[in-house]
Amino acid sequence: MKQNRKMVRNFCLCIVSLLCVSGCWDSSDIEDMSFVIGFGIDSSENDQTPIKHTTQIASTKKKGEQGVMPQGKLYQDLTLEGKSIQDILRSISLQLPYPVYTDHLETIIINSETASKYDLSILLDQILRDNVTRLSPLVVLSKQQASDILDTNIEGEIPSSYLSSIFENKTTTLKIAPSVRVGEVSANLSSQASFMLPNVVKQQNVIKVDGAGVIKGKQKKFVGFLTDKEVEGVNWLSEEGKAGLLEFHDEEDNTIVYEVQHYKTKIKPRFKKGRLSFYVQIKAEGWITEDWSRSAHNLAERYVQHLEHLAAKEVERLMKGTMKKLQRDYEADVVGFSESFRIHYPRDFEKMKKDWDDYFADADLNYDVCIKIINTGDVVK
Amino acid sequence: MGEILQFLGRTDVWLGTIVVVLIPIGLTLLTDKVKKLREKQHTRIEQQFIPENHVLSAKLSVNVNQLKAIVGDSSDIIFRQFKLGMDNRSCSIVHIDGLVDQQQLQQSILHSLMHAKQMKSGLNPFKSESIKDYLLHHVLEVSDVTVIKDMKKIVRQLLSGSVLLFVDGLDEVVVLSVKKWLSRNLDEPITEALVRGPRMSFIENLRDNTAMLRRMTTDANLTFADFEIGKRTSRQLTVAYVKDIANEELLNNVKERIENLDIDHAAESGYIEQLIEDDYMSIFPQVQATERPDRVMGAILEGRIAILLDGTSYALLVPATFSMMLQSPEDYYERWIPMSLIRLLRYVAAFLSIFLPSFYIAFVSFHQGLIPTDLALAIAGTRVGVPFPTIIEALLMEVSIELLREAGLRLPRPVGQTVGLVGALIIGEAAVQAGLVSPIMVIVVAATAIASFVSPHYGAGIAQRALRFLAMFSAAFLGLYGISLFFLSLCVHAVKLRSFGVPYVTPGTLYSKDDWKDFFLRMPLFTMRKRPAEYFPKDQVRRKKY
Numbered sequence: 008m009k010q011n012r013k014m015v016r017n018f019c020l021c022i023v024s025l026l027c028v029s030g031c032w033d034s035s036d037i038e039d040m041s042f043v044i045g046f047g048i049d050s051s052e053n054d055q056t057p058i059k060h061t062t063q064i065a066s067t068k069k070k071g072e073q074g075v076m077p078q079g080k081l082y083q084d085l086t087l088e089g090k091s092i093q094d095i096l097r098s099i100s101l102q103l104p105y106p107v108y109t110d111h112l113e114t115i116i117i118n119s120e121t122a123s124k125y126d127l128s129i130l131l132d133q134i135l136r137d138n139v140t141r142l143s144p145l146v147v148l149s150k151q152q153a154s155d156i157l158d159t160n161i162e163g164e165i166p167s168s169y170l171s172s173i174f175e176n177k178t179t180t181l182k183i184a185p186s187v188r189v190g191e192v193s194a195n196l197s198s199q200a201s202f203m204l205p206n207v208v209k210q211q212n213v214i215k216v217d218g219a220g221v222i223k224g225k226q227k228k229f230v231g232f233l234t235d236k237e238v239e240g241v242n243w244l245s246e247e248g249k250a251g252l253l254e255f256h257d258e259e260d261n262t263i264v265y266e267v268q269h270y271k272t273k274i275k276p277r278f279k280k281g282r283l284s285f286y287v288q289i290k291a292e293g294w295i296t297e298d299w300s301r302s303a304h305n306l307a308e309r310y311v312q313h314l315e316h317l318a319a320k321e322v323e324r325l326m327k328g329t330m331k332k333l334q335r336d337y338e339a340d341v342v343g344f345s346e347s348f349r350i351h352y353p354r355d356f357e358k359m360k361k362d363w364d365d366y367f368a369d370a371d372l373n374y375d376v377c378i379k380i381i382n383t384g385d386v387v388k
Numbered sequence: 389m390g391e392i393l394q395f396l397g398r399t400d401v402w403l404g405t406i407v408v409v410l411i412p413i414g415l416t417l418l419t420d421k422v423k424k425l426r427e428k429q430h431t432r433i434e435q436q437f438i439p440e441n442h443v444l445s446a447k448l449s450v451n452v453n454q455l456k457a458i459v460g461d462s463s464d465i466i467f468r469q470f471k472l473g474m475d476n477r478s479c480s481i482v483h484i485d486g487l488v489d490q491q492q493l494q495q496s497i498l499h500s501l502m503h504a505k506q507m508k509s510g511l512n513p514f515k516s517e518s519i520k521d522y523l524l525h526h527v528l529e530v531s532d533v534t535v536i537k538d539m540k541k542i543v544r545q546l547l548s549g550s551v552l553l554f555v556d557g558l559d560e561v562v563v564l565s566v567k568k569w570l571s572r573n574l575d576e577p578i579t580e581a582l583v584r585g586p587r588m589s590f591i592e593n594l595r596d597n598t599a600m601l602r603r604m605t606t607d608a609n610l611t612f613a614d615f616e617i618g619k620r621t622s623r624q625l626t627v628a629y630v631k632d633i634a635n636e637e638l639l640n641n642v643k644e645r646i647e648n649l650d651i652d653h654a655a656e657s658g659y660i661e662q663l664i665e666d667d668y669m670s671i672f673p674q675v676q677a678t679e680r681p682d683r684v685m686g687a688i689l690e691g692r693i694a695i696l697l698d699g700t701s702y703a704l705l706v707p708a709t710f711s712m713m714l715q716s717p718e719d720y721y722e723r724w725i726p727m728s729l730i731r732l733l734r735y736v737a738a739f740l741s742i743f744l745p746s747f748y749i750a751f752v753s754f755h756q757g758l759i760p761t762d763l764a765l766a767i768a769g770t771r772v773g774v775p776f777p778t779i780i781e782a783l784l785m786e787v788s789i790e791l792l793r794e795a796g797l798r799l800p801r802p803v804g805q806t807v808g809l810v811g812a813l814i815i816g817e818a819a820v821q822a823g824l825v826s827p828i829m830v831i832v833v834a835a836t837a838i839a840s841f842v843s844p845h846y847g848a849g850i851a852q853r854a855l856r857f858l859a860m861f862s863a864a865f866l867g868l869y870g871i872s873l874f875f876l877s878l879c880v881h882a883v884k885l886r887s888f889g890v891p892y893v894t895p896g897t898l899y900s901k902d903d904w905k906d907f908f909l910r911m912p913l914f915t916m917r918k919r920p921a922e923y924f925p926k927d928q929v930r931r932k933k934y
Contacts, residue, residue: 038769168761
């Protein structure tokens with residue numbers, strides 16, 4: 008009996024000690040890790056180490072009075088060169104006391120030259136394979152070095168998260184390219200569809216979204232830029248924007264501003280005898296918010312109709328300009344016409360999707376723009 | 389085949405197998421042992437303070453001497469010998485000083501006995517039969533009078549505060565009940581304060597408590613069944629129920645358990661609670677203790693059963709379920725929309741008071757990715773320089789909060805205030821400035837403490853606090869996964885638990901979905917035309933129409 012009791016006690020001890028051995032392996036205190044907020048990918052001149060990778064780490068080591076804004080930079084940039092991104096990330100451990108933690112990654116900036124040199128799916132391979140990194144970070148392109156952009160010192164801000172919050176302004180302007188997440192990039196790459204990545208520039212310590220870059224589906228490489236006017240056209244065509252401004256001119260070249268409250272774009276594809284054509288129908292509603300013409304305070308029905316007509320013409324012009332560049336220069340469908348075609352002609356699309364960009368380049372386009380002014384502002388005659 | 393052999397040769401496989409086999413074996417051995425401990429019988433030496441062959445004689449002096457021999461020479465027992473007014477017959481009054489209403493004793497008993505007039509009827513006062521009748525019918529001005537022959541009962545009556553009247557020539561004793569002892573005034577219930585509702589609490593005197601209940605209804609079906617609890621102290625215990633509502637089976641169950649319990653002294657109804665509850669290993673209270681007469685009345689009108697014990701102001705209500713621990717009588721006194729929201733708030737508070745620190749630990753030390761980036765950076769910033777891992781930090785704070793609470797409870801009231809102030813200062817300011825804990829931890833612990841005081845049932849609040857520590861350990865051990873495992877095991881236990889035949893999670897079970905109207909929300913009164921089905925009341929309808 009006594010022996011039995013001793014045995015039971017020993018077993019219990021064994022089990023308890025097992026609990027101590029196992030478990031807690033994922034536990035690490037929050038202050039003992041380096042939060043990675045941004046990545047920058049550039050190519051270097053050195054052939055031995057072709058990739059230049061910048062890691063932006065938020066500095067949490069701000070000790071001092073509570074409630075007082077900490078002085079100095081809120082981040083730390085580490086630029087390393089290497090052959091692979093994973094190796095570079097691990098090499099950071101040679102100079103940082105705490106391991107990097109990429110769950111809070113917000114922005115990935117890719118230099119456009121690098122993007123035209125390397126396949127994008129290879130550049131993003133590490134990020135997509137890593138199971139700590141999410142699919143939510145934004146991907147943007149830049150003409151300048153990504154490391155330069157990440158080193159923009161804005162008071163009280165971390166450049167990467169500053170950049171990602173710029174894209175929340177979708178409701179105020181149509182010139183901003185829709186934000187693209189890593190997950191969407193990966194989906195587009197694997198389906199060989201062309202897409203657009205926003206372009207950012209740094210001008211005198213200011214980060215700015217300026218137009219977009221086009222990635223061609225087949226090559227998975229960067230092919231060229233779109234200006235912000237062309238991005239506006241893309242937004243009208245793809246219905247990606249929420250709301251924004253439309254600036255147009257009357258016959259005497261006076262500027263009139265139309266604020267789009269919401270708009271709808273309908274794409275009606277037509278496929279007959281190998282000839283592809285799209286009928287683009289746009290309906291928009293909005294206000295007149297600024298009018299520089301002399302007849303500014305004229306609220307007559309006819310004048311409003313006239314403005315509607317002018318605005319419609321402007322939208323059509325914008326779209327035509329964009330389509331010209333997309334069809335002739337880049338031959339890339341970044342406006343999502345493939346989707347509506349797939350819905351209308353699923354069987355044909357199966358055959359055509361491999362060379363969709365070529366078909367897209369040859370397609371005819373018809374536009375029907377209907378702009379409605381529902382309010383001319385709080386103007387008293 | 390080779391692969392199988394290779395697999396069998398691995399040590400981790402064997403280790404795993406051993407653990408998997410041994411844990412159940414160990415647990416069964418442990419439970420067996422505890423079970424044996426419970427079933428072990430002890431023999432109690434029967435109290436033999438009265439010789440078996442004790443018979444009252446007709447001689448007064450013999451009887452009084454016998455009584456003296458039994459109760460001894462306690463200073464508070466008063467023997468008063470006197471002559472009966474009409475015929476000089478010797479009488480003796482015995483009572484305990486302090487348990488008797490002196491005024492009534494003087495006026496209704498002593499005075500009337502000593503001034504008794506010669507009777508006009510033809511009774512022969514020298515016959516023992518007629519002197520008894522004479523005394524009962526003509527002299528004693530007390531309503532509660534009994535005549536007892538059994539010495540054992542006589543001694544019990546004396547010790548519980550009755551007055552004994554020995555008469556020479558009578559081999560019986562007249563027992564007069566003129567009890568009166570000090571009792572507290574009616575007070576507001578301290579542990580169950582309400583904004584709206586009766587400001588009345590039970591007190592330590594059982595008779596007063598039953599009177600309070602009786603005062604609320606004139607229903608003849610309100611029944612009090614008495615039991616004697618405590619082999620040595622013999623206290624009165626009353627089971628209160630409404631005869632035509634309470635379920636017969638439940639009632640028998642309760643009575644059976646009370647009859648079967650054996651204890652020499654029940655100081656508080658907590659003893660009764662622990663001796664009649666279903667699962668002594670459970671952390672949840674399976675009996676509801678309350679100070680409020682209105683709560684007891686409401687409960688017995690729903691078909692539940694109340695147990696009142698003499699000497700304590702806490703009544704017990706059975707059966708009890710988990711949802712009851714988060715209900716307050718005020719839920720029904722105020723209008724249904726705000727009270728439904730407040731009841732929901734209580735559920736949230738209960739959840740927070742158990743899980744908030746553990747969630748903090750899990751997020752901060754396991755799942756940093758689940759915190760919004762800005763908050764993660766803020767937390768990391770405040771934790772810089774804190775020398776302990778989160779679990780130690782949390783334990784430190786939680787233990788000091790519990791210490792403060794306990795100290796504030798025990799200390800004399802004037803000193804208690806100081807402790808509260810000093811403690812708040814130490815925990816709030818000094819600990820943060822000294823870099824022992826992070827400010828966010830202080831917020832978490834304070835929020836948890838406040839949430840745990842929301843519980844309208846004190847016993848449930850204690851249970852929540854104990855569970856909080858278990859949850860914290862499981863969070864520190866396996867993160868959110870650990871918390872979900874802990875929560876699951878808690879659910880498994882709660883589902884298994886029963887209180888007097890009623891599942892503890894009622895009405896969370898599907899087969900009592902009618903009672904959901906009084907679960908998370910308190911629906912308007914017209915929806916509750918029937919009594920809750922969970923107690924299977926005999927009379928189901930509470931109100932016939934709107």
